[in-house]
Amino acid sequence: MNRLNIMEAAALLLIVAAPVYAEVAVVVHPSAAFDALSEEDVGRLFLGKSKAFPNGESAIPVNQNEGATARDAFNEAIVKKNASQYKAYWSQLVFTGKGTPPKDVGSDSDVKKLVSANPNMIGYLDAGQVDGSVKVVYKVP
Amino acid sequence: MKRLPMLLVYGCICSQAMATDYHFTGFGSIVGAQVLDGDGYVANYAAMGRYDDHFDIIPETRLGLQGQVIFTDALEVTAQITTRGSLDWEPKLEWFYLGYELSDSSKIQVGRMRVPAYLYSDYMDVGYAYTFIRVPGDAYSVDVVNYNGANITIQNSFGSVDTTVQFYAGREIQKPAVLMSYIRRFEHDRDYTDMYGALFSISYGASTLRTSYLQTNITEIADPGVVPVFVPILATLADGRVITGDESITFYDVALLFDLAPVNLVLEYNEYEYYESWLASISYNSGAWTTHLSASAFDLDEPWEHHTSYALGVRYDVASGVALKAQIDLFDDTGENPFSLQPNTICHCEDGDVSVLSIGADFVF
Numbered sequence: 001m002n003r004l005n006i007m008e009a010a011a012l013l014l015i016v017a018a019p020v021y022a023e024v025a026v027v028v029h030p031s032a033a034f035d036a037l038s039e040e041d042v043g044r045l046f047l048g049k050s051k052a053f054p055n056g057e058s059a060i061p062v063n064q065n066e067g068a069t070a071r072d073a074f075n076e077a078i079v080k081k082n083a084s085q086y087k088a089y090w091s092q093l094v095f096t097g098k099g100t101p102p103k104d105v106g107s108d109s110d111v112k113k114l115v116s117a118n119p120n121m122i123g124y125l126d127a128g129q130v131d132g133s134v135k136v137v138y139k140v141p
Numbered sequence: 142m143k144r145l146p147m148l149l150v151y152g153c154i155c156s157q158a159m160a161t162d163y164h165f166t167g168f169g170s171i172v173g174a175q176v177l178d179g180d181g182y183v184a185n186y187a188a189m190g191r192y193d194d195h196f197d198i199i200p201e202t203r204l205g206l207q208g209q210v211i212f213t214d215a216l217e218v219t220a221q222i223t224t225r226g227s228l229d230w231e232p233k234l235e236w237f238y239l240g241y242e243l244s245d246s247s248k249i250q251v252g253r254m255r256v257p258a259y260l261y262s263d264y265m266d267v268g269y270a271y272t273f274i275r276v277p278g279d280a281y282s283v284d285v286v287n288y289n290g291a292n293i294t295i296q297n298s299f300g301s302v303d304t305t306v307q308f309y310a311g312r313e314i315q316k317p318a319v320l321m322s323y324i325r326r327f328e329h330d331r332d333y334t335d336m337y338g339a340l341f342s343i344s345y346g347a348s349t350l351r352t353s354y355l356q357t358n359i360t361e362i363a364d365p366g367v368v369p370v371f372v373p374i375l376a377t378l379a380d381g382r383v384i385t386g387d388e389s390i391t392f393y394d395v396a397l398l399f400d401l402a403p404v405n406l407v408l409e410y411n412e413y414e415y416y417e418s419w420l421a422s423i424s425y426n427s428g429a430w431t432t433h434l435s436a437s438a439f440d441l442d443e444p445w446e447h448h449t450s451y452a453l454g455v456r457y458d459v460a461s462g463v464a465l466k467a468q469i470d471l472f473d474d475t476g477e478n479p480f481s482l483q484p485n486t487i488c489h490c491e492d493g494d495v496s497v498l499s500i501g502a503d504f505v506f
Contacts, residue, residue, distance in 0.1 A: 040301060044298070051245040051246075066461055081402075083461060087269075089270075091505045095168060095207060095263075095264055095266075095267050095270075096255070096263035097219060097236060097250055097254065097263075
């Protein structure tokens with residue numbers, strides 16, 4: 001095994017051994033009139049603090065199911081809450097007539113399918129799953 | 142603003158013929174506690190959940206069930222029923238309202254709602270929504286929990302600043318008034334008329350300031366046979382019952398929240414017509430564990446009721462939607478009854494100092 005191959009093997013091992021925190025992309029319908037949202041814009045939509053995109057169009061956020069890798073990464077990074085804190089936050093609103101949490105619609109592919117079919121929807125998915133059917137407006141660093 | 146029917150929004154989750162969406166949710170808490178030292182402890186004033194020196198899971202255990210029917214994306218009906226051990230498990234309608242969104246930023250509700258007097262008022266039954274095992278009772282003694290009327294809520298954003306304004310008006314009749322019947326030691330009803338309130342909250346980043354105002358008239362009505370001799374009768378009604386009290390009160394509350402993850406800080410102060418109370422709580426989160434240290438106090442403008450409490454508790458999020466809690470409370474009673482010279486009128490005991498151990502499980506679904 002020459003030196004280059006050893007490097008390649010080491011790199012491969014690193015990739016395999018690294019935790020599966022893939023990059024998460026926040027996506028909207030390709031026809032959306034904007035190309036980017038701030039972290040704050042996205043956070044406000046998913047916490048029910050805002051019901052419209054900054055341009056005034058109604059926004060419908062959708063979640064991935066509980067336990068999904070993308071959901072946990074998104075909540076920690078954007079909403080700044082772990083899964084339990086997120087649930088506790090929404091239970092303050094749900095039982096007091098203040099709002100309904102974003103619907104849990106499934107996995108990466110479910111989110112992509114719904115968002116690509118609805119100009120008002122906003123979701124998130126593994127950045128590797130993004131294709132031309134949706135537009136990326138924010139990437140979780 | 143562009144609105145889409147719910148069917149389009151979520152794909153077709155219900156039949157094409159029916160444009161209605163349903164949500165069924167609920168919450169509950171199973172709490173057990175025991176007085177370690179002292180005669181008795183009032184854990185919840187509005188529903189008079191109280192403990193003695195025998196371990197008991199009845200006083201604070203409760204269940205709430207909520208159903209919501211969404212007729213259009215702007216029109217819904219929500220009903221919530223609670224049942225609690227301290228009120229003999231009798232089902233009680235906690236919320237029942239028609240909600241209508243006037244726009245993305247404003248909505249009205251008409252029906253039966255909870256009085257949002259305090260920071261935690263609206264969801265103090267939902268143990269899962271907060272860290273302590275119970276919202277500190279010292280600072281939460283306004284016992285008019287619900288009103289029947291209407292409210293309007295307006296939410297706005299100015300850059301990174303979010304504001305919420307709400308106005309509400311209504312009436313509530315308590316039959317009987319659980320807390321005041323206990324304190325005054327004769328059963329009576331309370332009719333809260335001309336109830337008007339407003340709240341304003343503003344948040345920026347991790348900080349939130351919330352203020353609340355409430356004014357109402359309170360008429361106290363009792364059967365003449367149960368009224369003690371020293372209570373003056375103001376009037377006799379056509380049905381023979383008597384009015385033993387008639388007053389107007391004002392109340393305001395100020396709360397500050399700082400969500401500086403992993404540290405969370407809550408400060409709340411309020412003034413009722415003839416008492417003041419406050420709470421302060423700091424919590425620290427690490428993974429599934431959250432620990433809190435809290436203090437609260439109640440000070441009547443008369444000498445006979447003064448108390449301060451300290452609490453140390455822990456919350457463990459055992460699974461999604463389920464939290465386990467344990468808490469130690471120290472209740473320091475410094476009041477004095479000028480009539481009997483006993484230090485505390487709430488527990489009707491010689492010395493009101495109490496220490497209490499509580500454990501519980503909260504869940505939402």
